[in-house]
Amino acid sequence: MATHHMAVTPPVGGTSRAAWLDGAVTGDLIPGAAGAPAAPSHVDADLVVSLDGVGVKRSGTALVRDVDWQVELDERWVVLGPNGAGKTTLLNLAAGRLYPTTGTVHVLGERIGRTDVNELRTRIGLSTATLAERIPADERVVDVVVTAAWAVVGRWRESYDRADEARAQALLSQLGIGHLADRAYGTLSEGERKRVQISRALMTDPELLLLDEPAAGLDLGGREDLVGRLAELAYDPDAPALVLVTHHVEEIPPGFTHALLLREGGVVAQGLLTETLTADNLSKTFGLPLVVERSGERWTARAA
Numbered sequence: 001m002a003t004h005h006m007a008v009t010p011p012v013g014g015t016s017r018a019a020w021l022d023g024a025v026t027g028d029l030i031p032g033a034a035g036a037p038a039a040p041s042h043v044d045a046d047l048v049v050s051l052d053g054v055g056v057k058r059s060g061t062a063l064v065r066d067v068d069w070q071v072e073l074d075e076r077w078v079v080l081g082p083n084g085a086g087k088t089t090l091l092n093l094a095a096g097r098l099y100p101t102t103g104t105v106h107v108l109g110e111r112i113g114r115t116d117v118n119e120l121r122t123r124i125g126l127s128t129a130t131l132a133e134r135i136p137a138d139e140r141v142v143d144v145v146v147t148a149a150w151a152v153v154g155r156w157r158e159s160y161d162r163a164d165e166a167r168a169q170a171l172l173s174q175l176g177i178g179h180l181a182d183r184a185y186g187t188l189s190e191g192e193r194k195r196v197q198i199s200r201a202l203m204t205d206p207e208l209l210l211l212d213e214p215a216a217g218l219d220l221g222g223r224e225d226l227v228g229r230l231a232e233l234a235y236d237p238d239a240p241a242l243v244l245v246t247h248h249v250e251e252i253p254p255g256f257t258h259a260l261l262l263r264e265g266g267v268v269a270q271g272l273l274t275e276t277l278t279a280d281n282l283s284k285t286f287g288l289p290l291v292v293e294r295s296g297e298r299w300t301a302r303a304a
Helices: 015-029 087-094 117-121 129-133 141-150 162-174 190-202 220-235 279-286
Strands: 047-058 061-072 076-080 102-107 124-127 208-212 241-246 258-263 266-272 290-295 298-303
Touching: 047 087, 047 241, 061 087, 061 241, 061 258, 061 266, 076 087, 087 102, 087 208, 087 241, 087 258, 117 124, 124 129, 124 190, 129 190, 141 162, 141 190, 162 190, 190 208, 190 220, 220 241, 258 279, 266 279, 279 290
Parallel strands: 076 241, 076 258, 124 208, 208 241
Antiparallel strands: 047 061, 047 102, 258 266, 290 298
8 A cells, every 4th residue: 555655744833732732632741842852863764763771650550661672664563462471662762752751762863851852743654542532523624644744633724735735645545445525524434534544644754653553442344444445555665654552463563574572661672563463472571371363464362
């Protein structure tokens, strides 16, 4: 699924609203980040995400601890683990929306805490349940996508040129929902909404795409359709680096290359997908004996 590269021109107007929408949710997590001078980076240019000894504590509780993790340009990672393992925390670190308590986080060559995160976030595509909950039900589907060009949710006074509109429509079409562009977002099925959210995440032609449980809440047909479309994206050599968070090995699309397994905030195993998704590693990750089977490029797991 080729994501044809179109320049997204920042819309005019609405800048104060954009700052409010973005900062109200996450701005207070990164002290002094907005407008901070960029520090020289010595991170390998091929590294999209680099975590070194990272820990995050909130109210004395360790959400993640001692995490070392690197994502390169052409890699597609799945992050697996039970509830409370630290998956979403890790994704927020990679999205520049959370500041580490210990260790260092570099994203796209910028060190979190020493760069302007508002500028950095324009280079990252993000799809999460938290963001989805903020999308107005009466918003036109195409506007849900195009407003990502200025990091707002809900079209207001921003102006978008024809290239923005064309890119939004093209992304919806590539995900099989171009015919829904003028529908109200709230009238869509859950599967259709997920595809709109991914289209939105791709709107700014990001260098890094982060997907937090994109198949959650889908029925079997909806899940399989989405997995197939994500597989097309994973195989596209022009697609950005991908990180997908899930609880289920059945939701791993073909074309994904690496896996990171988390439990209680720590890394159980990481590396090439075929070497990491073993019965032993997954049993440790989920805390019970599991049988893991592979058929082609799809995976299943069940209790032993």
